[in-house]
Each structure stands twice: as structure tokens, then as C-alpha cells.
Amino acid sequence: MTSYPYVPVAAVSCYIFLLFSFGASRKSPLIKAYMGVLIAMILWTGGSFLMRLDFFPSVTFWYNISIVGLLFLMYTVYHFTSVFLNCEQGKDRFWLIVSILTSGLNWLNGFFLAAPTPQDIGGKIVYVYEVTYRAYILYGIVFLCLLSLVIKVYKSLKEHPEYVKEIMPLFVGMGILALGNFLVLLPFFKGFPIDILMGIPNAVCFYYMVYKRRLFKLTLLVSRTNCYLVSAGLTALMFIFVIQPIESFMSRYLDRFLQYEALLMSCVFTAFTLVIYSIFKTLSDRFFVKSEIYQAEKLKQYSQSVSQTLNTDDILKKTTEVIQDVVYVKELHVALLNSEKQEYEVKGDKDYFSYPSLSLKNPLFDYIKDKREVVSYQEFKSSVYYKKLWQLERDCLEALHVEYIVPLIEEELIGALFLSRKVEGNYQYKDIDFLQSLTPMTSMALKNAQLYQRVYLEAISDDLTGLYNRKYFYELLEKQNDYVQSSLTLVLMSVDDFRLYNQLYGQNVGDKALQEIALILKQCIGTAGYVARIQGKEFGILLPGYNLLQAKDMCESIRLKIMDLNKLGELISKVLTASFGIASIPVNASHIKQLNEYTEQALFQAKRKGKNCVYVYNMELSENASQQKDGMRKSAYEEYASTVYALQAAIDAKDHYTFAHSNNVAYYATELAKAFGLQKDLVDMIYEAALLHDVGKIGIPESILNKPARLTQEEFEIMKTHVDNSIGIIKHLPSIDYVIPIVVSHHERYDGHGYPRRLSGEDIPLGGRILCVADSFDAMMSQRVYKSQFTLEFALNEILQQANKQFDPDLADLFVKLVKSGQIEIQER
Amino acid sequence: MKFEEKLKKIGKKELYDEYCSFIDLSLEDYMNIQKSLLKEQIYLWQKSNVGQKILKGREISTFEDFKKYIPLTTYHDYADILLKKDDKDLPAPATLWIETTWEGGTHPIKVAPYNKAMLETVFTNMCVTMMIATGKKKYDFDIKASYHMLYGLAPLPYATGLIPLGLDNQIGVQLLPPAHIANKLSFGERNKLGFKMGLIHGIDYFFGLGSVTYYVSQSLSKMGGGSADPEFKKELMKHPTKLLNYLNATKTAKREGRGLLPKDLFDIKGLVVAGTDNCLYRDELERMWGIKPLELFAGTEPTMIGTELHSREGLIFFPDACFYEFIRESDLEKQEDNPSYQLPTYTLDQVQPNQNYEIVISVLKGGAFMRYRVGDMYRCVSLKSTADQTSIPLFKYVDRVKDVIDIAGFTRITKNSIDQVIKLSKLDIVDYIAKKEIDENNRPYMHMYVEVSKRSSYEEAISVAVLKDHLTVYFKYFDQDYDDLKKILGIDPLKITLLKVRSLSTYPHKIRRMNPSLHDIEEFMRFMNQDLDLQGGSLHD
Structure with missing residues (x-):
């Protein structure tokens, strides 16, 4: 038996161990090539070892196996290098054929080098080879293969200098192997299989090359199967060495227990196997997979924690923490999609940096979206x-x-993590793997949080303006108790005459105006406070920590900006303005309820003062406010009544018909409005509008007004301008400008063929439709220089005929009924 | 990270992709890059004083605005601001100010600011050029910091001075001679020393103006030939291996029955030429060096804008250097007839093959020049190339615009400068035609067809020789570069033909005074040579 049997056993065990490790991995061509190298080395070393053990079936058989292993090692190393360097693999096949032929030839008749013969020299078995010139042919073939390999590597490195560093372990491994084969010739190593021992570092070098390519995880090395294999190998090794000493020990000292020898042995070896297994598993876990276990644990904790929150900032905080725990980077930034602004907002873990926003169109995002x-x-x-x-x-x-950039993708790209350099060392495969595992959890959590945020925002926002809604605003107001001690200012803002604006320009333009006002409010208030649309045209602004002066200045600035909106408009006959009421805790109010009340009063005062102003709550003035509020519109009309009469007198002087006509129309319209069930304030409004509806005729030449014949087209065009003239006059009476929509629309036709705006149906203000019926009726019942008075029957019949054409059919019917029933009396001319 | 470090780190293929992958882009993707960078440029430029001066308070928010509000510009539009060299006027602070002579301008020189981003782009695109110049196909290139480069380029502040700067910055090649020595030497001394050093160290790259490269290559042949300078021979004696190479090269040349050529002595990896008239030298350079020269397109105002590709079938414009627009030659002719005609421009995705265009550039990355007429004519040779695997239109440089006569990339003569020279010379020249022509040795020159007054034809000693001598003296006085043509390249750039008195004024057809077509010249000469009564006889060449 050979000396140092543990060396080949250890080498073979090592190769088998590595081979099994890769058995479970996904087999890339490089891993397959590496497994080929391992198999060849197992055959070479194992065959040689079993030959020396004179193992069954014969020395020749195991010798041939070892030669096959050696010759295939030549090919497998060549092939491994080709795959590693991404070279042409045409010559690989040639060396495979050479390996098969040479090993086959040698197997058949020992052509190159016959199997050694064991000889007993001095009581020691020595294997003697009969080396002939043919053996040098074999060496020559191996040498040629190695030369070809070196040329291949040289050429490849010339093309790919980046591989120099990666290929170095190959040369180190081959060098070690060559060194082993050289050292074995030295007398110092006589009998010691240094050549076989050097096979182990060679295999490790190859292993390192594969590992650097990040083709597998280290955990593969410590699978349960591998632990069993190592334990079994070591136990077998122990069995070989220990069985004889134990037997002799027992026969010498414990001969009484010889009958239990088998049992005792199995117990000892089982215990030994278990201990070895546990030690190996523990050590390997500690050295190889400790960090991976740590990562897995962190991932698990992270997954649990982010699934419990729907707060974006919270998720980002947890994400930052877990990355810093595991990867430990110098800086970490998160770019998060803001769909509204169409950009990715960058947030970071350092305060000193003013973080930028990156456009959605930034090519980086296209790139990571593609890469995923x-x-x-x-x-x-x-x-x-x-x-x-x-x-x-x-x-x-x-x-x-x-x-490094980590894309956060959940259906779409919702953001990205930007990682700077690591605090220590470079990024490893495990770091990238960890980040890759983390990404889906982060993306999903962020997506959920964003969805929740969207729903939540919808619930607390006003649809039209995107500002907070009334409910949430008052909730916020209630929550401001903390500021009550310092300062809390509430502003109520109302758009002046917004109903008029809506009627003049239509609902859509009105909505757009509200959106623009909301935008101004958002821009002006920013993060200083909260803005909400309380109702229709009213907005609330909550300014915690602001005093009255600061709030007033801010409101002034907003007021001016709103006025500036008019510069952007097209046809403006009525300016868009707003009034502001301000009150504050503790200067005015003592508690939230009072604050609210005082702010409303301040707003009322602002309106009363003529609108388009900022009014800070004043207790003295507000005392009478509620009494005055109801009579406000009435007093406004009364304020201008004398002016209206003056205008009417002017018309009377110029065209008496118009004066009488206006009074008649006012009567008919008012009666019709009452019968139609309108509220008193609206009826009053129609009355005032009727009085003023032809006031613009002041600007029409008398020659046209009193022309005894039918008007020419040109004259009629001039006549039509009286509507615009009326608006031009009325708008100088700001407190009764609410009549403009009625005045401006009294020549509109129900079928849309009227003027000036060609409105139709319900789009024509109700007041305008009423005025239209009254105006037409009185015109028919009047005698003019160019026409005689129509009969009542004709006039009523005409009104019915024109129902749905010129007149609102409901109003036409009602009017005819009222006249026929006597509820409307025919006015004298 | 320098080029070679990158090469070691990421590999040849990846490095090629990093620099040259724009060649593989679809035209749409290419235009997306152009438009994206143009947006940035507009954003930077319209805020600057130079932008404000041209925009006159208007704001650009669309591509249509860009074309509508920025007129086609020339250096006159920028001169008063740029010549102050004040960073505050620019879209981005200048790192370098590049200069060139302003022939026919209101100031002796033109200056162009180069900021950090522009320089980075120039240097990156220089690497692209080197990669293509040293390779035969995609992914193939041979660039090493240890390689030696002979260069025939003017130093900074001329634009050509950016080349050694960029190569040193990006690759770190060994310049022959090193820049700090070269800058102290005259052109001739520099070539001599460069060649001497090249004999010892080898020459791996050659970078220069086409005309200069040709001249230097010829000099190399002479220097290394039988009548070689004894100094070279002495130098060679110190290096036995180089001497052996030299002897081998001489032997090869003798065996083939020709003089010694640079290719016998040097295994050159890349030969890059810039400037005008390169087509005249291309074949000869290939014969001398055994490698096809690669043409590079650059200028003081437009920076480095394009390079030929492997097939040398045409040049591709770099998408990140400038935004390119093109004016059709036929539109230029239309404008000649009708000066109020508004020139339409076409973008790269609108050009047609086999059409000549004047190029209009907007320098990207904070450049000062927008919609700038460089004065160069290009021909679109194809909309894509199978040989170079590109879907981007390829161009050939034609020449300067007709109003400018550029000789070998050295000097640009305009009508204005000729008028000035005639005025200075006090010659009684009443009219003339100037045309760039090529002699039998493929050398460019300016041919002036001159008509003198009737009085001087009788009273003064007027002959072709007198006219030529006079005009040459004042051309040299007026334009330093003109003088260099003779000094450096040995080119005699002026030929005079004396026309019959009143021949131009009596010619019944319209003829351009600068660079008329060959056909027009022939027609005119035919007319002149008819037996006309030109009152008082004639004088002619």
C-alpha cells in the first residue's frame, strides 16, 4: 500500500466535493467545463490511488483510468480556457479527439506507456514503469497541447486585455501542478505524493476563476449533501486508519467486550460522523454563508416591516436602513416618480445636499427600464x-x-435607488444579489403606498382645483390647537361676482378661472400653510404661525396675482377679483370656532367695502355686519337708483319709446318671473335688468332709433351694438353689475340664432329668456314710426308660434296664460 | 479613467460600444439624441448674452421657434461679443479660447469658446476617430499609450492644437516630438526631429492636415532615401536594430525599383488627416504609408464634428457635437439670383443622397454658435451604408462654399480679401474672376483671370509676371497663412491669366466672380478668344 494515503483521498474528496457543489447549480458552459476538469482530475488522482492500493479489478485497470484522466485533463483545461476567454472552440474538438485516441490506444496495448509492474523491493511495493521512446510521444502531445493553450491565451489577451487579471489563477494553478510534478522528483519528497497534493490548489484556482465570474452562490458549497459527503469521507478515512489500532487495543485490553466489537465500532463511528457533520456545518455556515443568512434575515424583516406601512417616507426610511445595514454605502438616494409633476424627485439620506429633480425624459430612466x-x-x-x-x-x-442604480419597477418604473461607493471595499456579487432581491419588495410597497396616497388624496381633495376639500380643511383647523398658543391665522377668500363671471363666460371658463386661482394660492402659500376650496367660489387658507400682518401681506400679493389673470384673458368685460377676510388667534379670536366666525365676518366686511380688497377682522365694524348683510344688495341698487333714473331720463329725451318700453318690459318680466316661481332677489334682479336692458341705445344715432322705415342690414348691425353698449354702461356701476348676464342675453334666441353670443336653450340665463318674452311682447304691442300696434291676439299667438324658436316654450306658455287670465295687465303706451 | 485603463477594465468590445455605438443607431434614435441635446443647448443659450443678442428678447420653446427666431448666422453676428472673451456673455464658461485668422473679417482673428463639456465631447470623439482609424472592422482597433504619434498640426490656440491635447488627455500617446519641445520649434525642425525620433521609437500614428501629412511623408521619403541626412545615419548607427530595419527597408525599396517609402520603415496603425483638399492626397498617402488615411472633420467654430468610417465611403457626424442643418446647393443658387429668398434648412433625417449641401451647425453643450454657417459644402453620398453597418446618412466633404477659396486647408481667400489685396497693390485691375483649380501634380492653387484698365494696358508695364509678383507680395502681407503655403508645402498658390481689355464688361452672360463653374469659365474664354473689336487691341497670357 502506498504511503500517505490521506493525500490522494483528500484530493479526490475535495474534487468530488466541488463537483457535487456544482451539481445543484444552474450549469452555464463555464461551469460545465469546470466540472469536466474536476472529473478528469478525479479519474487521474483516484485511478492512481486505487492502482497503488491494488484495488479490484486490477492495477492495469486503475492505471488506464488514471491515464484517461490525465489525457482528458489536457483537453478539459484547454476547453475550460476557451470558454473562459470566449474564444473560438474549433480546436477544442481536435484536442478531444487526440485525448480519446491517445488514451484509447494506450488502454488497448499500453502503446505509449504500459501499466507499471509492482515489485517488492526491500519489503516495499514499488511500481516500476517501462519507459520507451513512445512515452516521449505522449509527453510531446501534452506539451503541444499546452503550447497551443498558451498561444490561444496570448492571442486572446491581446484582443481582450481585460481578461489578464481573470486568467491569472489559471496560470497559477497550472504552475502549482507543474511544480508538484517537479518536486516529486526531488529526494526530499521521495515517497510523498506532492504532485497529487498540488492538484488541490490547482482545482481551487479554477474554482476561484469561476467564482469571480459570479456564476454561482457560495451557499452551494455547504449544501446538506456536501456536509454529508465530507462527514462520510472523513469517517471513512478515520475508519481506514483507526480500525486496526482499535482492534488491537480491544484484543489487548478489552478482550471481554470483543463480542460487542461490531456494535461498539458502529456507535463510535456514528457518533464521530455526527460530530464531524455538526462541526463542518457550523464552520461552513460561519465562514461561507453567515453573511447570506444575515442578508436573508434582514430581507425577511424588511419584507414584514414594509408590508405593514402605507407611508412612502416610512418605506423609504426602512429601505435606506436595510441597505445601509447590509451593503453599507457612503450615500444613498432615492428617485421617486411624481406623476403630477412628470418628474422623479430625488430624496437622500444627507441633509446638506439640495436634491434635484430628474425629468421623466432623462435617458437614465429609459435605460434602467430596458435593463430591469x-x-x-x-x-x-x-x-x-x-x-x-x-x-x-x-x-x-x-x-x-x-x-449602482437599482430600478424600482412595478408594472411601470416608479423610481430608482442611487447607491454611491461602499464604505469599505467594492460591490460583491452578494451585494448585487441582495439589492436584486430587495427591489420587488420595495417596488410593491411603494406602489401600494402611492395607490393609497392617491386614494387618500382624492378623499381629501377638491376635484376641480386639487386643493383640500372643505371637510379636510376643517379637520386640519381643529388639529391646530398647538398653534393656538403662538399664532394661527385663518383667511377666507371669495371670488367676487363669480356667478356673473360664470354666466358671462360659461361654466367652463369659470372652472378654469377657479383652477388658475387655486394654482396661484398653491404657489403663494407653498408649505407655509394649507389651502382648501371651501365651497363654490370660496377658499380657505390656514396659516399656522403667521400673524395678521404677514397674512395680510400674503393676501395682498395673492389679490394682485388674481387681478393679473385678467391680463391673460381674451374678451374681458368684467374683471376677476377676490375679497379676503382675515382673523387670527390670539389677536382676534380665542378659539377655533371664534376664529372661523370672525374670519367670515371679515370677509363680509371686505365684500361690503366694495370687494377686491383684503380686510382684517375689526370688532367694532363687525357688530352691525349681520344686520347689514341682508340688505346689502338692495342698498347697492338704491345707491345707484338715481344714476339709473338719470340714464333713463337721458334715453327718454332721446327716444321716449325706449323709456316707456323699459318700464313696461320691467313690469311684464317681473310678473312672469314671479309666476315662474323665482325667489324675490332674482325677481328684483330681473326688474333692474329690464329697466336697464336698452340703456345702450343712448349710443345709437336717433336717425336709426326713429327711422320710419325698415332698417338696412348695416343699420341693424349698428342697432345690435346697443347690447354691448348697455354692458359698457352698466359695468361702471359695480354694485349692480350682476344684471349684465340678463341684459346681454335678452336678444338671444332659444334656437340659437340670436345675438350677440348665439347661445341656445338653457345656456341662455333664465333672466335673459324672461326678458326676451317681455321685450318682444311689448315691442309688438307698441306703435312705432315704421309699424303699427299689433292686436293682443296676434301678439299672443306670435309668442306661442315662436315658442321653441325665439322663446323658451315654458315661459311662452306661461306668459300667454298670465295675459289671458288677466294676471298680467297690458301696459299703456 | 484613461482609455487604456478602461480597455483593461471593461474589454475591447465594450469599449468600442461605449465610444462608437452611435454608428449602429437607427436614424430616429440618432435624431432623438440630437433633439434632446438641442433642447439643452437652447435652454443654456437663450439665457446668455450671446443668445439674447441674437434672439432680441424672443423665447424659444419649440423646434419651430428655433428655426423661426434664430436666423442663419455668421461670425459677424457674434464678433462684438466673443472678441471680448468674457465668460459672462456665454452659455457656459470657456475653458479654452480657440483662435483662427478671420479672412475678410472686421478683425484679424476669430475666437471660439470651448467649455468643459465641449472639450470632453471633442476628446471622446477623438477616441472614436482613433478607434476607427486603427481598425479594419467593427470592434477592431489598436490603441496603446506606449505608441508614438507623429503629428503635423498647428499648436494651441489653433483648433488643431486640441488634437495632441485630447490624445494626451484620453490615451496618453507619445508625441513625436513631445509637445513641450515641439512648441519651441519651427515647422521644419519639428518634422525633422519627429522623424529622427520616429526612426528610433517607431511611428504608430500620424495625425495632420492632409496637405501637411503629404508634404511630411514626402520629406520622410527624402530624408530616409539614398541622400539621407548624415545626421540620421549617425543616429541610426547608435541603434543597431534600427539600422538593420533601415537597411532592410532600403533593400526592399531597391528590389521593387522605387525610392524608400515611409511604409518600408514604419508599421503605422492609424493615419488621420484633417483640413481641406484631402481627396487630392488620399491615394498618394495610402501608397506611401500602406494604409488608407481616415478623414476627420473639425473646425474652430464647429469643434470636431465627424469622421469617416472603416470603409472610407463617407463621414458620419457625431450626434453630440453639434446639431446639424443643411442648405441645398440649389437653394443657395436661388438666393444668389434673389437675395431676399429665405433659405430653407433640412435636418439630417431630411437630406437626400447625391445632393450638395452647405452645413449649418448649432454647437451643443453650451456652445456659442447657433445656426452658424461654417462655410463648408458637403455631399450626401448615401442615407445608409451596408459596409459600415450604419443607418445614418454619410457625407463627403466637397469644399468651402463658392465665395471662399481654401487652399490646402491653410488659407481661406474671399472676394473681400482679394479686393483688399488689389487695393493695396495699387494695380489698375478693373475686374477679375478667381477660381480654385488643381494642377497636374494634384496641388490646389488660385487662378485669377484679371482684366486691367485700358489706360494701364497702354501706359504701364503690365504683364502676367508683374501682376503675379505684385499680388503675391500683398497676399503674403495680407494673409500670413498664404505665405506658409509656399514656405511649408512648397505650393505656389497663384496663377494669373490676363484677360483682354473690357472682356468681362462686354461679356453678355452672367458669370460669378468667385469660383464659377468650369463650364462658365470655358464659355467665357471662348467668347474672349473670338475675334472681337475691343477697342485698342489686347493683352493676354
Whole structure:
């Protein structure tokens, strides 16, 4: 038997162990090639060892196996190198055939080198080879193969200098193997199988090359099967060495127990196997997979914690923590999609940096969207996407010191993690693997949080403006108790005459105006407070920590900005303005309820003062406020009544018909409005509108007004301008400008063929439709220079005929009924 | 990270992709890069003083605005601002100011600012050029920091000075002679020393203006030939292996019955030429060096804008250097007839093959020049190339625009500069035609067809020789580069033909005074040689 049997056993065990490790992995061509090298080494070393043991069936058989292993090692190393360097593999097949032929030839008749013969020299079995010139042919073939390999590597490295570092272990391994074969010739190593021992570091070098290519996980080395294999191997080794000493020990000292020898032996070996298994498992876990277990544990904890929250910031915080725990980077930034702003907002873990926003169109996001995995910034820089990147964007990313980018994809790209350099060392396979595992959890948690955030926002927001809604605003107001001690200011803002604005320009334009006002409010208030749309045209602004002066200044600025909106409009006959009421705790109010009440009063005062102003709550003035509030509109009309009469007198002087006509129309319209069931304030409004509806005729030449014949088209066009003239006059009476929509629409036709805006059906303000019936009726019942008075029957019949054409059919019917029933009396001319 | 470090780290294929993958882009993707970078440029430029001066308060928010609000510009539009060299006026602070002579301008020189980002782009694109120049196909290139480069380029502040700077910055090649020595030497001394060093160290790359490269290559042949400078022979004696190489090369040349050529002495990896008239030298350079020269396209204002590809079938424009627009030659002719005609421009995805275009560039990455007429004509040779595996249109450089006569990339003569020279010379030249022509040795020159006044034809000693001598003296006085043509390249750039008195004024057809077509010249000469009564006889060449 050979000396140092544990050396070949250890070597073979090592190769088998590595082979089994890769058995479970996904087999890439490189792993397959490496497994080929291992098999060849097992055959070589194992065959040689069993030959020396004179194992069954024969020395020749095991010798041939070892020669097959050696010759195939030549091919497998060649092939492994080709695969590793991504070279042409045409010559590989040639060396495979050479290996098969040479080993086959040698197997058949020992052509190159026959099996050694064991000879007993001095009581020691020595295997003697009969070396002939043919053996040198074999050496020559091996040498040629190695030469070809070196040339291949040289050529490849010339093309791919980046492989130099990676291929070095191959040369180290082969060098070690050659060194072993040289050392075995030295007398010092006589009898010691140093050549076989050197096979182990050679295999490890190859293993290292594969490992550096990140083709497998280290955990594969410590699978349960491998632990069993190692334990079994070591136990077998022990069995070989220990069985004889134990037997002799027992026969010498414990001969009484000889009958239990088998039992005792099995117990000892079972215990030994278990101990070895446990020790190996523990050690390997500690050295190989400790960090992976740690990572897995962290991932598990992370997964649990992020699944319990729907707060984006919370998720980002936890993500940052877990990455810093496991990967430990110098800087970590998160870019998160803000769909509203169409950009990715960058947030970071350092306060000193003013974080930028990255456009959705940034090519980096296109790149990671395509890649869908962790990518290095260098890879991105090498891509053509980088050429598209703006210098500003490049500078921005450089400032973030990005080294790796982790895309967060949940159906769409919702963000990315930007990782800078690690605090210690470079990124490893396990780091990338960890980040890759973390990404789906982060993406899903963020997506859920964003969805929740969206739903929540919808619940607390106003649909039209995107501001907070009334309910949430008052909730916020209630929550401001903390500020009550310092300062809390509430502002109520109302858009002046917004109903008029809506009627003049339509609902859509009105909505757009509200959106623009909301935008101004958002921009002005920013993060200083909260803004909400309380109702229709009213907005609330909550300014915690603000005093009255600061709030007033801010409101003034908003007021001016709202007025500036009018500069952008097209046809503006009525300016868009807003009034503000302000009150504050503790200066005015003592508690939230009072604050609310005082702010409302301040707003009322602002309206009363003529609108378009900022009014700070004043206790004295507010005392009479509620009494005055009801009479406000009435007093406004009364304020201008004299002006209205003056205007009417002017018309009377110019065209008496118009004066009388306006009074008649006012009567008919008012009666019709009452009968239609309108509220008193609206009836009053229609009355005032009717009085003023033809006031614009002041601007029409008398020659046209009193022309005894039918008007020409040109004259009629001039006549039509009286509507615009009326608006031009009324708008100088701001407190009764609410009549404008009625006045402006009294020549609109129900079928849409009227003027000036060609409105139709319900789009025509109700007041306008009422005025239209009254105006037409009085015109028919009047005698003019160019026409005689129509009969009542004709007039009523005409109104019915024009129902659905010129007139609202309901109003036409009602009017005819009212006249016929006598509820409307025919006015004298 | 320098080029070679990158090569070691990421590999040849990846490195090629990093620099050259734009060649493989679809035209749409290429235009996306152009448009994206143009947006950035507009954003930077319209805020700057130089942008404001041209925009006159208008704001650009769309590509249509870009074309509508920025007129086609020339250096005159920028001169007053740029010549102040004040960073505050620019879209981005200048790292370097590049200069060139402004022939026919209101100032002796033109300056162009180069900021950090522009320089990075120039240097990156220089690597692209080197990769293509040293390879035969995609992914094939041979670039090493240890390689030696002979260069025939003017130093900074000329644009050509960026080449050694960039190569040193990116690759770190060994310049022959090193820049700090070369800058102190005259052109001739520099070539001599470079060649001497090349004999010892080898020459791996040669970078220069086409005309200069040709001249230097010829000099190399002479220097290394039978009548070799004794100094070289002495130098060679110190290096036995180099001497052996030299002897081998001489033997090969003798065996083939020809003089010694650079290719006998040097195993060159890449030969890059810039400037104009390169087509005249291309074949001869290939014969001398055994490698096809690669043409590079650059200029003071536009930076480095394009390179030929492996097949040398045409040049590709770099997508990140400038935004390119093109004016059709037929539109230029239309404008000649009708100066109020608004020139339409076409982007790279709108050009047609086999059409000549004047190029209009907008320098990207914070450059100062927008919609700038460089004054170069290009011909679109194909919309894509199978040989070079690209779907981007390829171009050939044609020449300068017709109003400019560029001789060997050294000097640019305009009508204005000729008028100035005639004025200075006090010659009684009443009219002339100037045309760039090529002699039998493939050398460019300016041919002036000159008509003198009737009075001077009788009263003064007017002959072709007198005219030529006079004009040459003042051309040299007026334009330093003109003088260099003779000094450096040995080119005599002026030929005079004296026309019959009043021949131009009586010619019934319209003829351009600068660079008319060959056909027009022939027609005119035929007319002139008819037996006309030109009142008082004639003088001619």
C-alpha cells in the first residue's frame, strides 16, 4: 500500500466535493467545463490511488483510468480556457479527439506507456514503469497541447486585455501542478505524493476563476449533501486508519467486550460522523454563508416591516436602513416618480445636499427600464443612452456619486435607488444579489403606498382645483390647537361676482378661472400653510404661525396675482377679483370656532367695502355686519337708483319709446318671473335688468332709433351694438353689475340664432329668456314710426308660434296664460 | 479613467460600444439624441448674452421657434461679443479660447469658446476617430499609450492644437516630438526631429492636415532615401536594430525599383488627416504609408464634428457635437439670383443622397454658435451604408462654399480679401474672376483671370509676371497663412491669366466672380478668344 494515503483521498474528496457543489447549480458552459476538469482530475488522482492500493479489478485497470484522466485533463483545461476567454472552440474538438485516441490506444496495448509492474523491493511495493521512446510521444502531445493553450491565451489577451487579471489563477494553478510534478522528483519528497497534493490548489484556482465570474452562490458549497459527503469521507478515512489500532487495543485490553466489537465500532463511528457533520456545518455556515443568512434575515424583516406601512417616507426610511445595514454605502438616494409633476424627485439620506429633480425624459430612466435589473453607472455611461443625457443631468448624477442604480419597477418604473461607493471595499456579487432581491419588495410597497396616497388624496381633495376639500380643511383647523398658543391665522377668500363671471363666460371658463386661482394660492402659500376650496367660489387658507400682518401681506400679493389673470384673458368685460377676510388667534379670536366666525365676518366686511380688497377682522365694524348683510344688495341698487333714473331720463329725451318700453318690459318680466316661481332677489334682479336692458341705445344715432322705415342690414348691425353698449354702461356701476348676464342675453334666441353670443336653450340665463318674452311682447304691442300696434291676439299667438324658436316654450306658455287670465295687465303706451 | 485603463477594465468590445455605438443607431434614435441635446443647448443659450443678442428678447420653446427666431448666422453676428472673451456673455464658461485668422473679417482673428463639456465631447470623439482609424472592422482597433504619434498640426490656440491635447488627455500617446519641445520649434525642425525620433521609437500614428501629412511623408521619403541626412545615419548607427530595419527597408525599396517609402520603415496603425483638399492626397498617402488615411472633420467654430468610417465611403457626424442643418446647393443658387429668398434648412433625417449641401451647425453643450454657417459644402453620398453597418446618412466633404477659396486647408481667400489685396497693390485691375483649380501634380492653387484698365494696358508695364509678383507680395502681407503655403508645402498658390481689355464688361452672360463653374469659365474664354473689336487691341497670357 502506498504511503500517505490521506493525500490522494483528500484530493479526490475535495474534487468530488466541488463537483457535487456544482451539481445543484444552474450549469452555464463555464461551469460545465469546470466540472469536466474536476472529473478528469478525479479519474487521474483516484485511478492512481486505487492502482497503488491494488484495488479490484486490477492495477492495469486503475492505471488506464488514471491515464484517461490525465489525457482528458489536457483537453478539459484547454476547453475550460476557451470558454473562459470566449474564444473560438474549433480546436477544442481536435484536442478531444487526440485525448480519446491517445488514451484509447494506450488502454488497448499500453502503446505509449504500459501499466507499471509492482515489485517488492526491500519489503516495499514499488511500481516500476517501462519507459520507451513512445512515452516521449505522449509527453510531446501534452506539451503541444499546452503550447497551443498558451498561444490561444496570448492571442486572446491581446484582443481582450481585460481578461489578464481573470486568467491569472489559471496560470497559477497550472504552475502549482507543474511544480508538484517537479518536486516529486526531488529526494526530499521521495515517497510523498506532492504532485497529487498540488492538484488541490490547482482545482481551487479554477474554482476561484469561476467564482469571480459570479456564476454561482457560495451557499452551494455547504449544501446538506456536501456536509454529508465530507462527514462520510472523513469517517471513512478515520475508519481506514483507526480500525486496526482499535482492534488491537480491544484484543489487548478489552478482550471481554470483543463480542460487542461490531456494535461498539458502529456507535463510535456514528457518533464521530455526527460530530464531524455538526462541526463542518457550523464552520461552513460561519465562514461561507453567515453573511447570506444575515442578508436573508434582514430581507425577511424588511419584507414584514414594509408590508405593514402605507407611508412612502416610512418605506423609504426602512429601505435606506436595510441597505445601509447590509451593503453599507457612503450615500444613498432615492428617485421617486411624481406623476403630477412628470418628474422623479430625488430624496437622500444627507441633509446638506439640495436634491434635484430628474425629468421623466432623462435617458437614465429609459435605460434602467430596458435593463430591469441592478446596473452600474459605468455601464450606463458606456451606453449610447448616455450621449443623450444633458450636461446638467450628468452633473446632477455625478453630484449624487452614483455607482449602482437599482430600478424600482412595478408594472411601470416608479423610481430608482442611487447607491454611491461602499464604505469599505467594492460591490460583491452578494451585494448585487441582495439589492436584486430587495427591489420587488420595495417596488410593491411603494406602489401600494402611492395607490393609497392617491386614494387618500382624492378623499381629501377638491376635484376641480386639487386643493383640500372643505371637510379636510376643517379637520386640519381643529388639529391646530398647538398653534393656538403662538399664532394661527385663518383667511377666507371669495371670488367676487363669480356667478356673473360664470354666466358671462360659461361654466367652463369659470372652472378654469377657479383652477388658475387655486394654482396661484398653491404657489403663494407653498408649505407655509394649507389651502382648501371651501365651497363654490370660496377658499380657505390656514396659516399656522403667521400673524395678521404677514397674512395680510400674503393676501395682498395673492389679490394682485388674481387681478393679473385678467391680463391673460381674451374678451374681458368684467374683471376677476377676490375679497379676503382675515382673523387670527390670539389677536382676534380665542378659539377655533371664534376664529372661523370672525374670519367670515371679515370677509363680509371686505365684500361690503366694495370687494377686491383684503380686510382684517375689526370688532367694532363687525357688530352691525349681520344686520347689514341682508340688505346689502338692495342698498347697492338704491345707491345707484338715481344714476339709473338719470340714464333713463337721458334715453327718454332721446327716444321716449325706449323709456316707456323699459318700464313696461320691467313690469311684464317681473310678473312672469314671479309666476315662474323665482325667489324675490332674482325677481328684483330681473326688474333692474329690464329697466336697464336698452340703456345702450343712448349710443345709437336717433336717425336709426326713429327711422320710419325698415332698417338696412348695416343699420341693424349698428342697432345690435346697443347690447354691448348697455354692458359698457352698466359695468361702471359695480354694485349692480350682476344684471349684465340678463341684459346681454335678452336678444338671444332659444334656437340659437340670436345675438350677440348665439347661445341656445338653457345656456341662455333664465333672466335673459324672461326678458326676451317681455321685450318682444311689448315691442309688438307698441306703435312705432315704421309699424303699427299689433292686436293682443296676434301678439299672443306670435309668442306661442315662436315658442321653441325665439322663446323658451315654458315661459311662452306661461306668459300667454298670465295675459289671458288677466294676471298680467297690458301696459299703456 | 484613461482609455487604456478602461480597455483593461471593461474589454475591447465594450469599449468600442461605449465610444462608437452611435454608428449602429437607427436614424430616429440618432435624431432623438440630437433633439434632446438641442433642447439643452437652447435652454443654456437663450439665457446668455450671446443668445439674447441674437434672439432680441424672443423665447424659444419649440423646434419651430428655433428655426423661426434664430436666423442663419455668421461670425459677424457674434464678433462684438466673443472678441471680448468674457465668460459672462456665454452659455457656459470657456475653458479654452480657440483662435483662427478671420479672412475678410472686421478683425484679424476669430475666437471660439470651448467649455468643459465641449472639450470632453471633442476628446471622446477623438477616441472614436482613433478607434476607427486603427481598425479594419467593427470592434477592431489598436490603441496603446506606449505608441508614438507623429503629428503635423498647428499648436494651441489653433483648433488643431486640441488634437495632441485630447490624445494626451484620453490615451496618453507619445508625441513625436513631445509637445513641450515641439512648441519651441519651427515647422521644419519639428518634422525633422519627429522623424529622427520616429526612426528610433517607431511611428504608430500620424495625425495632420492632409496637405501637411503629404508634404511630411514626402520629406520622410527624402530624408530616409539614398541622400539621407548624415545626421540620421549617425543616429541610426547608435541603434543597431534600427539600422538593420533601415537597411532592410532600403533593400526592399531597391528590389521593387522605387525610392524608400515611409511604409518600408514604419508599421503605422492609424493615419488621420484633417483640413481641406484631402481627396487630392488620399491615394498618394495610402501608397506611401500602406494604409488608407481616415478623414476627420473639425473646425474652430464647429469643434470636431465627424469622421469617416472603416470603409472610407463617407463621414458620419457625431450626434453630440453639434446639431446639424443643411442648405441645398440649389437653394443657395436661388438666393444668389434673389437675395431676399429665405433659405430653407433640412435636418439630417431630411437630406437626400447625391445632393450638395452647405452645413449649418448649432454647437451643443453650451456652445456659442447657433445656426452658424461654417462655410463648408458637403455631399450626401448615401442615407445608409451596408459596409459600415450604419443607418445614418454619410457625407463627403466637397469644399468651402463658392465665395471662399481654401487652399490646402491653410488659407481661406474671399472676394473681400482679394479686393483688399488689389487695393493695396495699387494695380489698375478693373475686374477679375478667381477660381480654385488643381494642377497636374494634384496641388490646389488660385487662378485669377484679371482684366486691367485700358489706360494701364497702354501706359504701364503690365504683364502676367508683374501682376503675379505684385499680388503675391500683398497676399503674403495680407494673409500670413498664404505665405506658409509656399514656405511649408512648397505650393505656389497663384496663377494669373490676363484677360483682354473690357472682356468681362462686354461679356453678355452672367458669370460669378468667385469660383464659377468650369463650364462658365470655358464659355467665357471662348467668347474672349473670338475675334472681337475691343477697342485698342489686347493683352493676354
